[in-house]
Amino acid sequence: MSSANGRLTGLREGQVIVYGGDRTTTVPSELANTFRAGDRLIVVDRTGDLLHVPAAAHRAATSAVDAALDAFRTLGRCTDDQISSFFLSFADRLADDEQAAPILAANADDVNRASAAGRSTTRLRLTEAMRADMIAGLRMWAQMPAARGATERVLDHGSWSVEARRAPLGVVGFVFEGRPNVFADAAGVVRTGNTAVLRIGSDALGTARTIVTHALAPALSGAGLPAGAVTLLDDASRASGLAMFADGRLSLAVARGSGHAVTQLGAVGRQSGSSVSLHGTGGAWLVAGVAADADRFAASVRHSLDRKVCNT
Structure with a gap:
């Protein structure tokens, strides 16, 4: 449902919502019952998930x-x-x-x-x-x-340059x-x-x-x-x-x-x-050069897995 100015003011159970350009989903009863004027509806384009954001x-x-x-x-x-x-x-x-x-x-x-x-x-x-x-x-x-x-690099073209x-x-x-x-x-x-x-x-x-x-x-x-x-x-x-x-x-x-x-x-x-x-x-990438110290690399792997933090 929408008002004259095009703002969404409510939802109906079973209301069809288009997403992803050519797919549809419907409004469940719980969402229809809780949605109020001033709230926002986010439709996830990839999945059709309907996400309710109260005002x-x-x-x-x-x-x-x-x-x-x-x-x-x-x-x-x-x-x-x-x-x-x-x-x-x-x-x-x-x-x-x-x-x-x-x-x-x-x-x-x-x-x-x-x-x-x-x-x-x-x-x-x-x-x-x-x-x-x-x-x-x-x-x-x-x-x-x-x-x-900070200047990262300079491209010199003789009479002019780009930084x-x-x-x-x-x-x-x-x-x-x-x-x-x-x-x-x-x-x-x-x-x-x-x-x-x-x-x-x-x-x-x-x-x-x-x-x-x-x-x-x-x-x-x-x-x-x-x-x-x-x-x-x-x-x-x-x-x-x-x-x-x-x-x-x-x-x-x-x-x-x-x-x-x-x-x-x-x-x-x-x-x-x-x-x-x-x-x-919680995944992470470790990148090592061909000359990397094997013991240090192994220690980096070990210590990246033994703490409850984001290992990035």
Whole structure:
């Protein structure tokens, strides 16, 4: 059903939906009963999956991408020293026991709720080892040489030349499972002049909100970087991740996790025109030259398989 202005206002059970140019599917009763005016319907072109995005989830995703896009435009005027200062401040706030206390308390609450619901807390628990890894990762980003605008190569044609230079992509959207250390991973895109939107698993949302309040936001502000440079998509629904990946303003859409949900996210991102990176099966590639040390190569294989992280 649609209104006079062509907006979808409702769905009927059995309603025929065309997808892929020459195929059809029908609206199931559950979708018809829950769809309301203002909601969005995403049709996966490859499979015909009908994905329901409630209006609230769409607004949350759009607002987050708005903030990240505005921040990207501003970030180009910020210095590399400001970016380094952000990473160091973020790390220092996590390292300070007093400032980290609210984060650890929020994480304990998240762990207790997940445990009570019978879900695994292996990646959710913010242990001292995870905290140390986050701090080390942020400090690594701070020390990494700046690459924005760097000249990669020059083609000299005598009286004129062409330079190939590095340039930022834009907004990078991340959908992660529930693990707090993703902030240190995703924030790294700021080093190269990009901005990020993070949608984290619902089990870790309380921890994520507290990290933003007590560490991320103050570090961005103190360094003079735009507040939206790293934006939390503050919505626990899976639909908000779909809405973000359906936003064609993303330059890169990154999904971590496994199974059909990640495959759907990738399909939505691709048909919306974004480049997509998926690692749903935890696989990785190792490439070695003919002169590579065999022992070192074997160790790389072994150590890539013994940790519960994305091995990329």
